[in-house]
């Protein structure tokens with residue numbers, strides 16, 4: 571059986587979800603004709619390696635009790651550079667301004683000819699074509715389903731299941747936090763600030779919610795869709811973005827009386843990218859509530875396709891990463 575040696579760089583919610591999923595799905599992975607041996611793990615202050623394969627249960631316990639993966643000051647980029655392995659699972663924080671450590675990790679991985687699977691949208695929203703070309707030039711594979719919509723399948727769905735179709739447009743609700751806040755504002759007839767506070771209390775919104783509520787997160791995902799599905803060459807600065815902070819309950823109620831919901835919609839259509847609050851008929855597939863993500867894909871052959879699912883969550887996002895792992899290494 572083929573053994574894929576992997577590193578997990580970033581061991582927070584998603585990285586730990588990946589570790590748990592690899593433990594839980596060991597047998598299913600073997601049925602696909604390979605096994606995954608994790609040979610390196612890093613968080614922001616420590617790292618651990620074992621070329622024979624790490625004990626994931628032990629490291630999860632150590633991280634839970636100490637906040638670190640080990641007592642060794644070993645960085646993710648050192649692991650990527652120096653430890654022999656095929657696959658880097660990159661799950662460090664998204665940095666939309668500079669690409670952050672994720673961009674450096676991906677460049678290092680490709681320079682060593684390693685494959686990369688990631689949930690980190692920052693580097694892709696800023697440097698998509700550079701990364702794709704660099705991967706190609708080094709014979710590396712690069713998959714990133716988890717960067718858009720968490721568990722909701724969209725990139726692989728379009729690439730594989732809808733292969734051959736012309737994709738005319740994609741509209742989506744790509745940020746569960748915004749969707750929760752707007753849906754709750756309507757339900758409670760309550761102002762934005764009150765429902766943001768509720769979302770923060772429930773852990774749905776971050777303490778600093780700027781990325782989400784200003785539409786930056788939606789715009790970043792839209793860029794990844796535009797480049798990967800539509801073959802465009804755009805970055806975050808090419809998106810026309812408006813967030814949800816100016817929406818009032820009165821506007822939501824007025825729209826509702828006329829048969830519409832207001833939703834933060836990301837849209838790629840006719841070569842333009844737009845993320846803004848839009849009116850959606852109440853019976854339209856995009857009018858979902860709560861933290862759900864949804865994508866509405868218009869095609870020439872298959873007609874209109876709608877997918878929806880959880881856009882965030884440790885195991886849910888790990889599911890998208892596992893699906894990328896399976897599609898890369900499964901025996902054909």
Ligand SMILES: NC(=O)c1ccc[n+]([C@@H]2O[C@H](COP(=O)([O-])OP(=O)(O)OC[C@H]3O[C@@H](n4cnc5c(N)ncnc54)[C@H](OP(=O)(O)O)[C@@H]3O)[C@@H](O)[C@H]2O)c1
Pocket residue numbers: 579580581582583584585612613614615637645646647661662663664665671689690691692716717720881882883884887
């Ligand atoms: N959470 C979700 O549901 C979700 C869904 C889709 C996509 N994503 C994306 O997935 C990525 C990870 O999200 P998350 O929720 O897991 O974030 P998180 O809980 O904040 O975890 C980030 C991890 O990266 C580590 N890290 C930070 N700087 C690092 C460095 N220089 N080298 C190595 N590791 C470093 C952190 O270390 P410490 O543990 O030491 O702090 C932490 O373990 C982000 O890019 C996010 O946008 C998340």
